[in-house]
Amino acid sequence: xxxxxxxxxxxxxxxxxxxxxxxxxxxxxxxxxxxxxxxxxxxxxxxxxxxxxxxxxxxxxxxxxxxxxxxxxxxxxxxxxxxxxxxxxxxxxxxxxxxxxxxxxxxxxxxxxxxxxxxxxxxxxxxxxxxxxxxxxxxxxxxxxxxxxxxxxxxxxxxxxxxxxxxxxxxxxxxxxxxxxxxxxxxxxxxxxxxxxxxxxxxxxxxxxxxxxxxxxxxxxxxxxxxxxxxxxxxxxxxxxxxxxxxxxxxxxxxxxxxxxxxxxxxxxxxxxxxxxxxxxxxxxxxxxxxxxxxxxxxxxxxxxxxxxxxxxxxxxxxxxxxxxxxxxxxxxxxxxxxxxxxxxxxxxxxxxxxxxxxxxxxxxxxxxxxxxxxxxxxxxxxxxxxxxxxxxxxxxxxxxxxxxxxxxxxxxxxxxxxxxxxxxxxxxxxxxxxxxxxxxxxxxxxxxxxxxxxxxxxxxxxxxxxxxxxxxxxxxxxxxxxxxxxxxxxxxxxxxxxxxxxxxxxxxxxxxxxxxxxxxxxxxxxxxxxxxxxxxxxxxxxxxxxxxxxxxxxxxxxxxxxxxxxxxxxxxxxxxxxxxxxxxxxxxx
Amino acid sequence: xxxxxxxxxxxxxxxxxxxxxxxxxxxxxxxxxxxxxxxxxxxxxxxxxxxxxxxxxxxxxxxxxxxxxxxxxxxxxxxxxxxxxxxxxxxxxxxxxx
Numbered sequence: 047x048x049x050x051x052x053x054x055x056x057x058x059x060x061x062x063x064x065x066x067x068x069x070x071x072x073x074x075x076x077x078x079x080x081x082x083x084x085x086x087x088x089x090x091x092x093x094x095x096x097x098x099x100x101x102x103x104x105x106x107x108x109x110x111x112x113x114x115x116x117x118x119x120x121x122x123x124x125x126x127x128x129x130x131x132x133x134x135x136x137x138x139x140x141x142x143x144x145x146x147x148x149x150x151x152x153x154x155x156x157x158x159x160x161x162x163x164x165x166x167x168x169x170x171x172x173x174x175x176x177x178x179x180x181x182x183x184x185x186x187x188x189x190x191x192x193x194x195x196x197x198x199x200x201x202x203x204x205x206x207x208x209x210x211x212x213x214x215x216x217x218x219x220x221x222x223x224x225x226x227x228x229x230x231x232x233x234x235x236x237x238x239x240x241x242x243x244x245x246x247x248x249x250x251x252x253x254x255x256x257x258x259x260x261x262x263x264x265x266x267x268x269x270x271x272x273x274x275x276x277x278x279x280x281x282x283x284x285x286x287x288x289x290x291x292x293x294x295x296x297x298x299x300x301x302x303x304x305x306x307x308x309x310x311x312x313x314x315x316x317x318x319x320x321x322x323x324x325x326x327x328x329x330x331x332x333x334x335x336x337x338x339x340x341x342x343x344x345x346x347x348x349x350x351x352x353x354x355x356x357x358x359x360x361x362x363x364x365x366x367x368x369x370x371x372x373x374x375x376x377x378x379x380x381x382x383x384x385x386x387x388x389x390x391x392x393x394x395x396x397x398x399x400x401x402x403x404x405x406x407x408x409x410x411x412x413x414x415x416x417x418x419x420x421x422x423x424x425x426x427x428x429x430x431x432x433x434x435x436x437x438x439x440x441x442x443x444x445x446x447x448x449x450x451x452x453x454x455x456x457x458x459x460x461x462x463x464x465x466x467x468x469x470x471x472x473x474x475x476x477x478x479x480x481x482x483x484x485x486x487x488x489x490x491x492x493x494x495x496x497x498x499x500x501x502x503x504x505x506x507x508x509x510x511x512x513x514x515x516x517x518x519x520x521x522x523x524x525x526x527x528x529x530x531x532x533x534x535x536x537x538x539x540x541x542x543x544x545x546x547x548x549x550x551x552x553x554x555x556x557x558x559x560x561x562x563x564x565x566x567x568x569x570x571x572x573x574x575x576x577x578x579x580x581x582x583x584x585x586x587x588x589x590x591x592x593x594x595x596x597x598x599x600x601x602x603x604x605x606x607x608x609x610x611x612x613x614x615x616x617x618x619x620x621x622x623x624x625x626x627x628x629x630x631x632x633x634x635x636x
Numbered sequence: 637x638x639x640x641x642x643x644x645x646x647x648x649x650x651x652x653x654x655x656x657x658x659x660x661x662x663x664x665x666x667x668x669x670x671x672x673x674x675x676x677x678x679x680x681x682x683x684x685x686x687x688x689x690x691x692x693x694x695x696x697x698x699x700x701x702x703x704x705x706x707x708x709x710x711x712x713x714x715x716x717x718x719x720x721x722x723x724x725x726x727x728x729x730x731x732x733x734x
Contacts (some may be wrong), residue, residue, distance in 0.1 A: 117673075120691035124665045127696045131661045134703045135654050139710075253693060257683030267683035285688040294670050299645075318719045322711060329703035336696050566652040575653065624646055627714050627721040 051448035053192045060230050060453050064460070067226055068219040076493050080147040080472050086317040087222055095314045096219045097228035097461035099126075099335055101177070101183025103531030105231060105458035108339075110433030115352075116272075116284035120344070121294055121589075125301025125526075126439050127332060129341050132306040134328030135635065138315040140541045142324035143624040147316065148469070149309040149533060150477040156540040157548040158617055160482050161307070165555050168500025169532040170309045172223045173525045175506070177310075178466040182511025184459035191375060192452040193433065198512050204460060205508040212464045212471075213500045220464045221317060225456035232337060234454020238438045238447050239341045245441055252344035260351070275354055281447055284347070289587075290579065296590030304526030304592055307534030310465040313472075321627035343372055347432045352440050357426060362410050365389070367387055368439035368447030369505040370411075372432055376403050377410030379415050379427035392424040403425050457601045471499035524566050531558035531595025544621050550607025558599030565591045653709055657702050667694040676700035 073079040086094070104126070112119040144152055149170060154163025183199050189200025238251075243255035247268060260271050272284040276294035282288055289297075305311065314331075315324045358365060362380065364419045372378040379401035380389055387410065397417040407415040416426075435455065438447045487495070494634055532555045539546040539554070566588045569577040579585055584595060623629075653669070668676060676725030686720035714720035 117688055119692065120669060120688075123692050124669055124695050127660065127699050130667050131658070131702050134664055135657060137708055227650050254682075256693075257681075259683070269684060269688070272665075287673075293695075295666060298665065298670065320716070321723055322707070325703070325707045325710060329700065332700050332703055336700055340693055340696050353724050372701065425720060626643060626719045628719040630721050 049445040049448040050193065051379055052446050053110050053452045054107035055478070056295065056446075056449040056453040056455060058191070060226075060288045063226055064207060064223045067222045068215045069424040071218045071219045071222045071463065072214045072429060073216035073493075075490050076147075076283055076476075077494065078218045078495055079493055080316075080476065081313070082216075082218040082221045082317045084145075084317060085319055088323045088327035089319055089330050090221070090225050090324075091314060091318050091327040092334055093228040094317075095311065095331035096223035096338075097231065097457070098310060098465040099462070100228075100338060101462040102181050102187075102455065102459035104338070105120055105235065106184060106187075106434050107431050109342045109345040109349060109437075110430035110502040112343050113433050115348040115433045116282075117287040118289050118294070119343075119353035120287075121289075121297040121301060122139050123339055123343065125298045126305055127336060128298070129305025130328055130332040130335070131299065132302060133311070133315075134325055134332075137306055137312065137537055138324040139437075139627065140624045141312060141537070142315050142318065143321050143424060143627060143630055144620075145316075145478055145630065147313075148472050149312055149537070151471055151481070153533075153536055154477065154481060154553070156617065156620070157332060157536075157546075157551045158208030158614060159548040159552065162536075162548055162552050163477055164554075165552060166533065166536070167561060169528065169555065170473050171470060173308065173508075173529050173533075174310060174466045174470050177461055177525045178470075178503075178507045179461035181459045181466070182507050185456060185463070186453040186584060187431075188435075188452055188459070193580050201339070201508050201511045204463070204511075207502050208460055209465050209501065209504050212467050212504070215496050216496070216500075217313075217468055219318060220461075220468055221466070224461045225459040229332065230457040231454040231461075232334070232458070234450045235338050235345075235434075236341060237450060238441070238443055239345050240440045241443050241447065242352070243344060246348050246351065251372065252341045252348075256344040256347055268351065272347055272351060275351070279354070279358070279392055284350070290585050291545070292585050293579070293582075293590055296413065296586045300530045300590050300592035300596075301526050303534045304528075304598055306532035307529035307532070307537065308525070309473075309533065310462075310469045314465075314536075315388050318631050320398045328580075340344050341562050345437065346433065349437050349440070352437075353428070353433075354387045354391060356440060357389050361387055362389060362412055363387065364438070366442075367434055368513065371439075372436060373413055376401070377429040377432045378415075379403065380412050380425055381415055381419055382410070382412075382484075383423065383425050390423055392422060394424050395420055396422070396424045396427050398528055467500055467503045467507065470495050470503045474499040508520045524562075524570075524592075527562050527566060527589070527592030528559060530592035530601055531562040535596050535599040535603060539600070540598055541621070541624065542620055543604075543607075545607060545613060546603060547607045547613045549592035549610040550603040550605075553606045554599040558595040561598050562591050562595035580633075643719070645720055646713065647714055648712050649717070650710065653713065657706055660698065661702055664690060664698040669695050697710070 077083055141152055150163045150166035153166040182204060185204035186197035186200040211223050239252045242252050244250050246260060247255040247258040248261050249255040249258050256268055259267055259460045269285055278283055316384040318324050318327050326531060393575045397415060398421055399417055401415045402417055404414045404416050408414050435451060438451055475492055479495055480492050536555050538549045569588045673687035673691060677685040679686040681689050
């Protein structure tokens with residue numbers, strides 16, 4: 047069977063599993079809809095958290111980013127795993143003891159203020175929507191590349207699936223679907239990685255293969271070979287960074303505390319039975335995430351070696367089929383600048399701007415590109431997102447591995463989208479309606495509004511996926527900066543500083559949010575031409591500014607809280623209570 | 637009052653453990669993987685430059701160990717101060733395991 051038929055079979059099979067689970071585990075109460083009834087065992091919650099966490103970007107793009115950025119990509123590896131240490135030790139157990147449904151719930155109750163709650167809802171919606179649009183886009187891309195379905199219909203199918211299990215099943219449906227999705231995506235990531243590690247180094251464990259000798263008789267290790275090859279071609283060494291130390295530091299910190307402040311991740315820890323389970327499940331979550339995050343650097347390095355070996359100085363006439371199939375959908379582009387019929391790979395952009403393909407073919411069969419060529423010697427444009435998806439083809443792996451990768455990419459995108467949509471709908475039905483603007487509604491009505499909000503959010507996310515405004519891709523990474531600067535400090539202070547009052551927390555959240563938002567907006571949208579190191583404050587890029595935003599938040603919150611009235615006694619009692627694991631309740635039914 | 641003193645002592649023990657573990661978290665990622673990366677890269681480690689290994693592999697392994705250490709140690713501290721949640725409802729717990 048060919049890869050496309052197999053892909054149809056794999057995707058249809060995994061989708062019917064997800065739907066089956068959704069029907070089996072549909073939610074009947076708000077408690078089940080919001081936090082899966084609070085009875086998810088820690089190992090399963092760890093898997094669900096890992097699937098929730100592993101987005102289309104982690105699955106599809108991360109290894110590609112590492113392949114082309116080398117050491118510089120370490121910020122993502124450390125940032126997106128180290129955040130779980132903070133989450134496990136500073137937030138998750140205490141929020142579980144608090145025992146409510148949402149992040150704004152905690153902020154609204156702890157800071158005895160509807161204003162604080164609404165500010166938290168605004169932060170949450172801003173963070174989650176920027177994030178979810180990228181997921182729907184990921185679904186569309188996988189459909190169009192592997193199944194030849196237009197992106198529009200790909201997104202529609204993805205929306206329909208998420209609709210069924212998020213709207214019917216709520217958190218309960220999502221949790222058990224995510225467990226299945228984790229199994230699919232882990233298998234889909236590790237199988238090709240093991241194959242390729244065997245091919246390049248003869249060692250089946252990619253984490254060890256990355257440090258092993260290449261099987262080409264050169265006696266060099268993978269990283270030595272990469273460093274030498276890249277330096278020969280005029281690139282910087284793979285294992286050395288090009289970013290400044292302070293920027294790497296700031297970005298890593300922003301990603302770590304941003305991870306810990308992401309509402310769709312935090313809420314997963316509301317679903318386990320006990321405080322000790324919240325700690326455990328953070329450990330399992332990181333273990334499962336690390337399976338993929340420690341494999342990604344190996345996949346990235348092998349992919350870069352394979353790419354250079356296969357492409358550099360190869361005659362276009364003899365190029366393997368995968369090169370042309372990605373060229374056909376416009377993610378690889380080539381122009382024979384020196385007219386020797388061979389492909390030359392070198393640093394720098396080959397064309398001015400992203401390549402625009404005409405419908406014409408050149409005499410040699412390659413696609414004509416209308417952009418003017420640059421005057422460097424690089425002749426190939428390659429979209430870094432294709433590395434994971436193209437890897438099995440580049441390494442000539444069997445067709446079923448390619449089908450598996452497609453199913454894995456979809457699992458990654460759908461699981462994250464569902465988790466995000468749930469926190470958006472919960473924030474609207476629970477925090478905005480039930481707790482703020484429509485206090486009298488019954489449990490049944492609240493559940494109905496939660497489903498309406500989820501359906502609406504899916505519609506908006508789908509629209510953003512089909513027709514993404516240009517800024518979507520730009521802002522996804524900044525969801526972390528905003529979470530780091532707004533929600534994280536407010537939650538942390540709420541637990542660890544008994545004297546933190548509503549005046550301090552609200553000032554801090556708003557200042558952190560506005561500061562980071564303005565800095566990012568200034569360099570990314572207002573004056574993108576100034577987005578270079580000499581204009582940045584202290585040399586910190588917009589990606590890393592969330593860590594400064596957090597410092598602004600902490601400082602202002604502290605100063606303001608010490609100059610304004612004390613925290614009421616019942617709130618101090620509540621803080622004392624969440625610090626003690628004993629006496630944990632299932633989330634209240636109210 | 638007795639109870640309050642106990643809870644304060646529990647909180648101090650908790651903070652102490654958390655700070656120790658977080659300093660290791662800081663050491664392996666920010667110090668080994670970022671601040672000292674160039675120095676550590678002079679050292680070879682199973683085919684890796686050591687600083688690079690910390691940044692892309694080692695720090696992640698240590699993070700996992702840190703969380704599980706925290707889980708186990710906190711369970712002990714919880715029991716020592718009599719604030720553990722594990723003896724609350726064993727029957728319910730058994731049900732969940734099945």
